[in-house]
Amino acid sequence: MLVKLMRLTEHPILNFQEKRGRKITIYFEGQPIEAYEGETIVMALHAAGIRVLGYSVHKHRPRGLFCAIGKCASCLMTVNGIPNVRTCITLVEDGMKIERQKDKPKLPPTVKPPKFKEAKKVSGDIVIIGGGPAGLMAAINAADAGAKVILLDENPMLGGQLVKQTHKFFGKREQFAGVRGVKIAEILEEEVRKRENIEIFLETSAIMLLQDGDEKLVVGVRKNKELIEFRGKAVIVATGAMEKMIPFEGNDLPGVYGAGAIQTLMNTYGVKPGDRVLIVGAGNVGLILAYQLIQAGVDVKAIVEAMPKIGGYFVHAAKIRRLGVPILTRHTILRAEGKEKVERAVVAQIDEKWRSIPGTEKVFDVDVIALAVGLRPSIELLHQVGCQIKYVPELGGHVVIRDSRMETTIKGIFVAGDSAGIEEATTAMLEGKIAGIAAALEIGTASSEWFKEIEKAQKELDEFRAGPFGRKVLEGIKKVVVE
Amino acid sequence: MRSEIVIIGGGIIGVTLAHELAKRGEQVTVLEKKYIGSGSTFRCGTGIRQQFTDEANIKVMKRSVELWKKYSEEFGFPFKQTGYLFLLYDDEEVREFKRNIKLQNKFGVPTRLITPEEAKEIVPILDISEVVAASWNPTDGKADPFFATTAFAREAEKLGAKIFEYTEAKDIIVENGEIRGVKTNKGIIKTEIVINAANAWAKLINAMAKIPIKIPIEPYKHQGVITQPLKGGEINPMIISLKYNDAYLTQTEHGGIIGGVGVEYGPTYDLTPTYEFLREVSKAFTKIIPVLGELLILRTWAGFYAKTPDSNPAIGRIEEINEFYIAAGFSGHGFMMAPAVAEMLADLITRGKTELPIEWYDPYRFERGELRETALQMG
Ligand SMILES: Cc1cc2nc3c(=O)[nH]c(=O)nc-3n(C[C@H](O)[C@H](O)[C@H](O)COP(=O)(O)OP(=O)(O)OC[C@H]3O[C@@H](n4cnc5c(N)ncnc54)[C@H](O)[C@@H]3O)c2cc1C
Ligand SMILES: Cc1cc2nc3c(=O)[nH]c(=O)nc-3n(C[C@H](O)[C@H](O)[C@H](O)COP(=O)(O)OP(=O)(O)OC[C@H]3O[C@@H](n4cnc5c(N)ncnc54)[C@H](O)[C@@H]3O)c2cc1C
Ligand code: FES
Numbered sequence: 001m002l003v004k005l006m007r008l009t010e011h012p013i014l015n016f017q018e019k020r021g022r023k024i025t026i027y028f029e030g031q032p033i034e035a036y037e038g039e040t041i042v043m044a045l046h047a048a049g050i051r052v053l054g055y056s057v058h059k060h061r062p063r064g065l066f067c068a069i070g071k072c073a074s075c076l077m078t079v080n081g082i083p084n085v086r087t088c089i090t091l092v093e094d095g096m097k098i099e100r101q102k103d104k105p106k107l108p109p110t111v112k113p114p115k116f117k118e119a120k121k122v123s124g125d126i127v128i129i130g131g132g133p134a135g136l137m138a139a140i141n142a143a144d145a146g147a148k149v150i151l152l153d154e155n156p157m158l159g160g161q162l163v164k165q166t167h168k169f170f171g172k173r174e175q176f177a178g179v180r181g182v183k184i185a186e187i188l189e190e191e192v193r194k195r196e197n198i199e200i201f202l203e204t205s206a207i208m209l210l211q212d213g214d215e216k217l218v219v220g221v222r223k224n225k226e227l228i229e230f231r232g233k234a235v236i237v238a239t240g241a242m243e244k245m246i247p248f249e250g251n252d253l254p255g256v257y258g259a260g261a262i263q264t265l266m267n268t269y270g271v272k273p274g275d276r277v278l279i280v281g282a283g284n285v286g287l288i289l290a291y292q293l294i295q296a297g298v299d300v301k302a303i304v305e306a307m308p309k310i311g312g313y314f315v316h317a318a319k320i321r322r323l324g325v326p327i328l329t330r331h332t333i334l335r336a337e338g339k340e341k342v343e344r345a346v347v348a349q350i351d352e353k354w355r356s357i358p359g360t361e362k363v364f365d366v367d368v369i370a371l372a373v374g375l376r377p378s379i380e381l382l383h384q385v386g387c388q389i390k391y392v393p394e395l396g397g398h399v400v401i402r403d404s405r406m407e408t409t410i411k412g413i414f415v416a417g418d419s420a421g422i423e424e425a426t427t428a429m430l431e432g433k434i435a436g437i438a439a440a441l442e443i444g445t446a447s448s449e450w451f452k453e454i455e456k457a458q459k460e461l462d463e464f465r466a467g468p469f470g471r472k473v474l475e476g477i478k479k480v481v482v483e
Numbered sequence: 484m485r486s487e488i489v490i491i492g493g494g495i496i497g498v499t500l501a502h503e504l505a506k507r508g509e510q511v512t513v514l515e516k517k518y519i520g521s522g523s524t525f526r527c528g529t530g531i532r533q534q535f536t537d538e539a540n541i542k543v544m545k546r547s548v549e550l551w552k553k554y555s556e557e558f559g560f561p562f563k564q565t566g567y568l569f570l571l572y573d574d575e576e577v578r579e580f581k582r583n584i585k586l587q588n589k590f591g592v593p594t595r596l597i598t599p600e601e602a603k604e605i606v607p608i609l610d611i612s613e614v615v616a617a618s619w620n621p622t623d624g625k626a627d628p629f630f631a632t633t634a635f636a637r638e639a640e641k642l643g644a645k646i647f648e649y650t651e652a653k654d655i656i657v658e659n660g661e662i663r664g665v666k667t668n669k670g671i672i673k674t675e676i677v678i679n680a681a682n683a684w685a686k687l688i689n690a691m692a693k694i695p696i697k698i699p700i701e702p703y704k705h706q707g708v709i710t711q712p713l714k715g716g717e718i719n720p721m722i723i724s725l726k727y728n729d730a731y732l733t734q735t736e737h738g739g740i741i742g743g744v745g746v747e748y749g750p751t752y753d754l755t756p757t758y759e760f761l762r763e764v765s766k767a768f769t770k771i772i773p774v775l776g777e778l779l780i781l782r783t784w785a786g787f788y789a790k791t792p793d794s795n796p797a798i799g800r801i802e803e804i805n806e807f808y809i810a811a812g813f814s815g816h817g818f819m820m821a822p823a824v825a826e827m828l829a830d831l832i833t834r835g836k837t838e839l840p841i842e843w844y845d846p847y848r849f850e851r852g853e854l855r856e857t858a859l860q861m862g
Contacts, residue, residue: 113773
């Protein structure tokens with residue numbers, strides 16, 4: 001009966017009843033659980049109240065989900081006898097057997113010897129890795145500029161972080177201001193699917209990026225099984241970002257989730273993350289998350305913020321306060337408590353040197369702690385292929401050196417969106433557009449007319465970054481852009 | 484600064500030699516241009532075997548295994564005698580290995596030919612459908628290169644050796660055939676004795692000393708792979724399949740399956756991992772153990788086999804430059820040899836002779852056109 005409780009049946013913006021696929025049964029350690037086609041294993045488990053996905057190898061501490069987008073490996077389970085499956089990006093199938101790992105896993109005793117075939121080969125002009133706003137806009141523009149585009153994403157749906165943004169966006173009208181993130185994702189996806197010169201591969205992870213003679217080779221693995229070689233004359237990396245973790249006692253307890261993971265749970269799959277939440281971080285992400293949680297009927301106990309001031313937009317903060325959620329600035333989380341999962345959070349005030357002040361501790365009875373403490377760019381593939389890297393804290397950490405048209409230090413390899421530096425969906429789309437056109441120009445499918453489009457997008461970027469929130473980003477960009 | 488002996492290169496050879504010399508009371512300094520082990524050593528496949536095909540390498544490796552055992556117990560790093568299992572697929576291979584086994588037995592290495600079923604008892608997940616026999620020596624083994632190298636370095640320092648990391652030898656000062664010192668990026672170290680232990684970079688060190696003989700050692704790119712960790716005991720020995728692309732694989736202490744295949748590039752100083760290797764290693768490993776197909780690869784990396792024309796190293800004294808020694812060119816088996824190499828070279832330096840068959844590795848053999856039988860190489 002837990003099942004019904006954790007699933008959202010009513011939501012002011014989203015209609016999950018309509019969206020849910022066919023009802024099927026999966027087995028968690030032998031016990032049948034109801035699931036819906038089209039959702040990931042972790043979502044089905046969470047909906048059934050199962051939060052502990054496994055145990056750490058040495059200390060046997062419980063492990064739960066953290067990123068929900070396949071980037072952190074805290075959701076590894078044994079699925080149909082196969083160990084270490086990322087259950088947050090693997091879709092449920094009827095009759096699936098799911099087991100927790102309590103130790104380093106063992107291999108299944110027998111399998112049939114694999115038959116070798118040559119890897120599937122897919123060729124195009126431009127290969128785009130990542131189907132978030134940056135990748136989608138890159139695909140649309142590169143395709144319109146005459147290129148044959150291959151677009152791959154390791155998640156089962158397009159849209160990247162947008163698919164969980166139920167709020168309306170800021171910015172200018174051309175950049176979808178006033179439109180909800182989920183809607184933007186739908187619009188972009190429709191545009192992409194309309195174009196015959198874009199081929200889409202979902203549930204396909206790019207695991208290697210290489211120079212292969214005159215071409216670029218992207219090695220992909222579809223559904224954990226099928227090897228695919230993608231070749232193109234140029235590659236655009238739009239792999240987004242990864243949630244940051246902060247150190248505190250008990251930060252590995254199930255129930256300590258990244259903000260994006262909570263959004264994925266409730267906004268993409270209609271699963272309630274928990275009943276009572278403490279949010280760490282009062283930037284826009286933390287504030288928006290608070291609002292979305294309340295919308296979904298979840299009690300937000302407080303938001304703690306280490307800085308003396310709220311980082312996000314004032315309007316968001318005002319709205320949250322009106323709804324009665326205290327925002328405690330100059331506070332940090334000391335520890336998460338609980339046996340198998342979060343049961344309480346202890347916070348305290350901090351002094352100028354970021355030390356907690358004894359006697360100021362407050363205890364919140366919560367079952368979820370949401371971390372909204374920033375993101376870091378996912379640059380693994382760019383690093384591996386040998387692009388020049390620099391540490392730029394203003395952009396979220398290590399980023400690649402690039403020019404104003406998003407080309408990295410390796411000719412023919414472009415970057416766009418959060419993987420180029422943490423910013424927003426609006427800028428990700430503009431960077432995607434620039435990268436898509438620049439790549440098409442470089443390989444010669446686009447006419448020089450298209451330079452104007454690049455300039456237009458660059459101007460829009462400049463305008464967007466001219467605001468108070470753009471200052472830090474501009475500082476960062478100065479450090480990575482070369483001509 | 485002054486040091487009686489300067490070793491150029493802080494790989495397993497440099498640090499075991501420093502330890503051996505320091506133990507004998509010599510004052511020794513190791514120069515390492517990056518950090519200890521950063522050359523080939525930390526990139527190796529961990530394997531230690533006595534199953535060679537010639538007398539000298541068998542004898543040296545037998546001694547080396549004794550020393551691995553002794554030092555791992557003394558210093559407390561993981562070395563396990565979990566054996567080497569060569570899978571054999573046809574009569575010709577079996578004939579050849581029977582000959583090797585006879586030779587190994589003659590020098591006290593207890594290798595024996597076993598049936599495919601016996602091999603499967605040792606590694607239950609093995610696919611033996613194509614295997615006709617296996618060559619098995621339970622006293623071969625593996626050691627952890629990170630723990631082992633740092634342990635030897637630490638123990639050498641305890642005995643007074645100096646190890647300078649991020650210190651690159653830039654030139655060797657020689658006057659009238661006598662060594663005067665080594666120029667580094669951090670200044671000059673005065674010395675009369677220099678040992679070239681720079682393996683893949685050995686030719687550059689030889690050129691610094693202007694040695695007048697030809698010692699062909701070239702860097703070839705080889706790669707390694709490691710999977711996600713599994714519970715221990717899945718693959719205890721090192722498994723070798725010459726048929727499937729010279730593959731070797733075993734399980735590390737941590738649980739990952741480590742190994743490689745014979746995909747080689749070079750001579751080159753490039754270290755970019757290749758897709759060809761990833762594909763070939765997956766193919767070979769799943770042929771040998773099909774269930775490995777269900778496992779995810781964590782990392783691949785590249786390192787150098789410093790190769791000579793007969794895949795045997797050059798170890799010895801260079802007569803034309805007084806007190807210049809070399810121990811380099813270890814191909815794919817320098818990690819396993821290190822403790823014995825350190826012993827024989829230290830013998831040569833401090834006593835002028837050694838009981839181990841150092842002549843086999845004579846650095847002059849290339850100049851004289853007296854190549855050895857090619858040493859058995861995996862990967
Ligand atoms: C809570 C929250 C609220 C936000 N609110 C706003 C807002 O109001 N306005 C705004 O403008 N922005 C907002 N943002 C930011 C915005 O969502 C991101 O900046 C934007 O989505 C970045 O786009 P992207 O395309 O670079 O990356 P992403 O959207 O992260 O997409 C990256 C994609 O790449 C895929 N991928 C990654 N690695 C691989 C691989 N190896 N192989 C295959 N595929 C891969 C991923 O699966 C993913 O789909 C918000 C973000 C969060 C978390
Ligand atoms: C993929 C792979 C798998 C392998 N598997 C095995 C195995 O299973 N078993 C085995 O026995 N062997 C194996 N090997 C081989 C083994 O790694 C080498 O033979 C061994 O590490 C050589 O040790 P070394 O000390 O001679 O060289 P290195 O470890 O390369 O040390 C030489 C050092 O010299 C330094 N140097 C160079 N020039 C200078 C300078 N001018 N000044 C100062 N320092 C300098 C370098 O930085 C380097 O650290 C493998 C090798 C590879 C690449
Ligand atoms: S990889 Fe699945 S939760 Fe992060």
